[in-house]
Amino acid sequence: MNTADVLTTAEAAINTVTEAAERIAAQGKSSPRPGRDPVNQAMVNNWVEALGDANPVYTDPEFAAQSVHGGLVAPPAMAQVWTMNGLHGYRAADDPLGAMMTILDEQGFTSVVATNSEQTYHRYLRHGEHVSGSIELESVVGPKRTALGEGWFVTTRTTWYVGDEVVAEMLFRVLKFRPPGAEPEPAPETGDSKIIEAGERAAGVLRPVISRDTEFFWAGTRAGELRIQRWGDTLRHPPGPMPPDGDLGATPDYVVASGRGTVYSYVVHHHPKVPGKQLPFVIALVELEEGVRVLGELVDAGPDAVRVGLPVEAVFLRVDDELTLPAWRALP
Numbered sequence: 001m002n003t004a005d006v007l008t009t010a011e012a013a014i015n016t017v018t019e020a021a022e023r024i025a026a027q028g029k030s031s032p033r034p035g036r037d038p039v040n041q042a043m044v045n046n047w048v049e050a051l052g053d054a055n056p057v058y059t060d061p062e063f064a065a066q067s068v069h070g071g072l073v074a075p076p077a078m079a080q081v082w083t084m085n086g087l088h089g090y091r092a093a094d095d096p097l098g099a100m101m102t103i104l105d106e107q108g109f110t111s112v113v114a115t116n117s118e119q120t121y122h123r124y125l126r127h128g129e130h131v132s133g134s135i136e137l138e139s140v141v142g143p144k145r146t147a148l149g150e151g152w153f154v155t156t157r158t159t160w161y162v163g164d165e166v167v168a169e170m171l172f173r174v175l176k177f178r179p180p181g182a183e184p185e186p187a188p189e190t191g192d193s194k195i196i197e198a199g200e201r202a203a204g205v206l207r208p209v210i211s212r213d214t215e216f217f218w219a220g221t222r223a224g225e226l227r228i229q230r231w232g233d234t235l236r237h238p239p240g241p242m243p244p245d246g247d248l249g250a251t252p253d254y255v256v257a258s259g260r261g262t263v264y265s266y267v268v269h270h271h272p273k274v275p276g277k278q279l280p281f282v283i284a285l286v287e288l289e290e291g292v293r294v295l296g297e298l299v300d301a302g303p304d305a306v307r308v309g310l311p312v313e314a315v316f317l318r319v320d321d322e323l324t325l326p327a328w329r330a331l332p
Helices: 003-026 041-051 061-066 076-083 096-106 215-222
Strands: 111-121 132-145 150-162 165-178 195-197 227-231 234-236 253-256 260-269 281-288 293-298 311-318 324-330
Touching: 003 096, 003 132, 041 076, 076 111, 076 132, 076 150, 076 165, 096 132, 096 150, 096 165, 215 227, 215 253, 215 311, 215 324, 260 293, 293 311
Parallel strands: 195 311, 293 324
Antiparallel strands: 111 165, 132 150, 150 165, 227 234, 227 253, 260 281, 260 311, 281 293, 311 324
């Protein structure tokens, strides 16, 4: 690939992102989505306890009745709490943030970090009120070079309502980035059977946040290698930014593990449903020949076949050009 081809590819990616951002922004606000529960004391109690907020206007009915509010109110900073989707929730079809995240994922900007949030409160919320929220895309700026890597800053505005009344707003900005050196390496040309297309397993996969400390590991899985961080004579997994002995001048490298080991421990997942997985499935903690332990799905042995001490070898589930996951298959 010559320089002109690289520039053309980069420009095409920028055009794809900017055109998508313009289209999504032009759609305006998403439909107001109601919260699961009305404003309630139980949730307020959990909130103030977690944050150490001792203001009695949130918890003491007698005190609140004598205050300017004339009764109990909810902390304003809880605005987002009332419309959160919950553990098993899902984004609405017209959610602009979800749509923009999908576009950036497709262009290789698969890691995300929140950068800042600005909230505006119009009034206090009272118990029993039902809150709904609507989101719109404010801006998508990039690509920008950051300490984490090249990425795009995505800003959304959430507006919360009680009925037709605006009660709070929030500007929320995230950075969707590609970590330095995370560009995909060419796949081995040997037809290595240890690299397996993830297929249905790729559906809904939770993508790891790739950092400077872990990029070498994920580059290794893309190349069909199980790379283990090394500090001098000490191997460590998961990798970390600091050496075990605290020597701040030390620099890590890695070794390529044989990929062979035995099941040290495992869990069988029966419930809830997981996108791309056929229940039940096995997640195994494997002790490698090199002495460290690595977690991954056991792809060819069900709950009846797995056992502690089962010999296994590493395989690699290729999700896409950016992500390949480590997994295990049983040895005869």
